[in-house]
Amino acid sequence: SAVISQKPSRDICQRGTSLTIQCQVDSQVTMMFWYRQQPGQSLTLIATANQGSEATYESGFVIDKFPISRPNLTFSTLTVSNMSPEDSSIYLCSVEMGQLPGIQYFGAGTRLSVL
């Protein structure tokens, strides 16, 4: 299993600013994922971040808006840039571990509100 620490747990931000969310894992993992979730709704994958390569973004998400860093096998950041109220959501990081198909382990999430 994996323990994932995600920071901050919540934040209230002004329109036009940026927020960087950190995801720290207690073991080395290859695959990390960043999701967005509206409260009580399903998960939408933003991007897959593998160490040593550029993040792969899903349709509707672009690197300029959601830059991702993956400097090593235990850490990643997601930045939400030039925020607008539409970016208000819960952001989740997850890692996949174990024998294929692996299990995804999730951080507790970052609840973002943009005013």
Place this chain on the structure above:
Amino acid sequence: AQSVAQPEDQVNVAEGNPLTVKCTYSVSGNPYLFWYVQYPNRGLQFLLKYITGDNLVKGSYGFEAEFNKSQTSFHLKKPSALVSDSALYFCAVRDHGDSNYQLIWGAGTKLIIKP
């Protein structure tokens, strides 16, 4: 295209009664199937997965799920519900042949267990 359907937004069950949360899927090949649970204000937790073999899969907290290939279903079940089972439940699928390692998530079903 891969997809997952959870036809019920909400399921209400009396404590002590059996519960079923429904999930159907569509993949081009053979599926890997998962159930995750999200308790209020917490990240998602893995419950169980189906890879191959025995159609009845047992997981955490007394939950089990039955894979039915002909009906393309993977319903989550528990013989006797607890109030503490109240949460949001997600079904997810991945095609065996998918090299993206992405999970396709259902919309989620809110389970409410009444005392």
